[in-house]
Amino acid sequence: MAKIAIIGCHRVQDQLCIACSKCLKAIAKREGEFARYKDDEVELMALGDCGDCPGLFMPKVTLVNEITHMIDRDFDIIHLGTCVVKAKKTGQCPLDFEQLAALVKEKMGKELVVGTHDY
Numbered sequence: 001m002a003k004i005a006i007i008g009c010h011r012v013q014d015q016l017c018i019a020c021s022k023c024l025k026a027i028a029k030r031e032g033e034f035a036r037y038k039d040d041e042v043e044l045m046a047l048g049d050c051g052d053c054p055g056l057f058m059p060k061v062t063l064v065n066e067i068t069h070m071i072d073r074d075f076d077i078i079h080l081g082t083c084v085v086k087a088k089k090t091g092q093c094p095l096d097f098e099q100l101a102a103l104v105k106e107k108m109g110k111e112l113v114v115g116t117h118d119y
Helices: 018-029 032-037 057-070 082-090 097-108
Strands: 002-008 042-049 077-080 111-114
Touching: 002 018, 002 057, 002 082, 018 032, 018 042, 032 111, 042 057, 057 097, 077 097, 097 111
Parallel strands: 002 042, 002 077, 077 111
Antiparallel strands: none
């Protein structure tokens, strides 16, 4: 079973998609980056934002990791929401996705997937 957390962009998350409904649809339909789980069960363990710019991603994700562990809702994979990807492409999001993936793997032992859906 894939146990995932979705981290969206603090500044635009609820502007592009109210209540993260696109990410939730993509999980249910196994579309976009969730297609990788087409033969697996998926459980959404956490859904939140990056903590805001600049540089709050790792502190926020560390806190999410600690809280989910404390309440027995551990996750294995973090998906960066499509809102983060769009903020990087069209805005001034300072995140370096490759560096984040390495930090998440090194500090937390978890996989980071860039993106959630294509709509």
